[in-house]
Amino acid sequence: MTDIVSATPSTTTTTTTTTSNGDHNTNNNNSINNSLSADVVAQLGDILDTLHLKTVEDKDCSIRYSVYKGESQIKEIMDLIECELSEPYSIFTYRFFLGMWPQLCFLAHDVTDENNKRLVGIVISKSAKHGKLLRGYIGMIVVDKTYRRLGIGSKLVRYTVEKMTQMLCDEIVLETLMTNHQAIALYEGLGFIRLKRLFGYYTMGEDAIRLLLPLNQKFIDT
Numbered sequence: 060m061t062d063i064v065s066a067t068p069s070t071t072t073t074t075t076t077t078t079s080n081g082d083h084n085t086n087n088n089n090s091i092n093n094s095l096s097a098d099v100v101a102q103l104g105d106i107l108d109t110l111h112l113k114t115v116e117d118k119d120c121s122i123r124y125s126v127y128k129g130e131s132q133i134k135e136i137m138d139l140i141e142c143e144l145s146e147p148y149s150i151f152t153y154r155f156f157l158g159m160w161p162q163l164c165f166l167a168h169d170v171t172d173e174n175n176k177r178l179v180g181i182v183i184s185k186s187a188k189h190g191k192l193l194r195g196y197i198g199m200i201v202v203d204k205t206y207r208r209l210g211i212g213s214k215l216v217r218y219t220v221e222k223m224t225q226m227l228c229d230e231i232v233l234e235t236l237m238t239n240h241q242a243i244a245l246y247e248g249l250g251f252i253r254l255k256r257l258f259g260y261y262t263m264g265e266d267a268i269r270l271l272l273p274l275n276q277k278f279i280d281t
């Protein structure tokens with residue numbers, strides 16, 4: 060899948076809290092609440108009634124979106140992610156995600172850049188059974204600092220949601236730092252809800268928030 064949309068690179072540098080996530084992270088995963096409250100269930104019901112994704116508007120210059128093609132792209136992917144995320148990932152983690160679920164990795168390249176080679180955004184995900192449900196899981200998402208607030212991150216997530224829907228996932232889950240307000244705003248803007256807080260989830264001991272997007276009724280039924 061490849062398409063061209065438009066986005067204008069920003070000339071300003073944004074200072075952001077960098078983070079990472081992944082359920083391969085096995086730090087203290089102490090949730091405050093393992094069962095769903097009535098409020099959360101009611102919220103999920105509302106979402107299911109009105110579930111639709113915000114349309115990403117194209118901007119002024121060209122970004123090419125594509126699906127991961129193979130091992131030759133791993134270096135540029137790692138370079139972008141390692142610049143932006145604080146959590147260290149080994150080559151094995153990348154190969155696990157990209158080798159098993161290449162169709163769930165979407166890349167954004169600036170086609171106005173020399174040789175169309177500049178990777179400016181990436182999302183990496185997986186899917187797996189979780190109890191009776193098929194759970195999509197967004198493992199990493201990064202947009203180059205100079206290309207933020209152009210809709211690229213949202214578009215990468217929308218491609219992921221669409222693909223996971225085609226794959227018949229029942230829900231999509233991810234974790235991010237409790238303090239990563241820009242990521243939380245992005246996901247909430249696409250319909251994700253806050254599910255639980257995970258104390259000391261990350262390597263450095265920071266708390267995470269788990270976000271969820273139900274794709275059908277099954278989540279409530281289970």
Ligand SMILES: CC(C)(COP(=O)(O)OP(=O)(O)OC[C@H]1O[C@@H](n2cnc3c(N)ncnc32)[C@H](O)[C@@H]1OP(=O)(O)O)[C@@H](O)C(=O)NCCC(=O)NCCS
Binds near residue numbers: 077207214233246
């Ligand atoms: C989080 C991240 C991927 C967002 O990418 P992006 O391309 O800038 O996101 P978008 O342009 O699609 O923004 C979508 C929405 O997210 C929210 N958002 C994004 N950046 C924001 C910021 N700096 N401040 C407040 N809200 C922000 C806004 O609601 C925005 O919608 P709007 O522009 O219409 O107001 C990017 O900031 C990033 O790479 N951060 C570092 C890595 C990281 O934290 N990854 C997330 C780990 S889960």
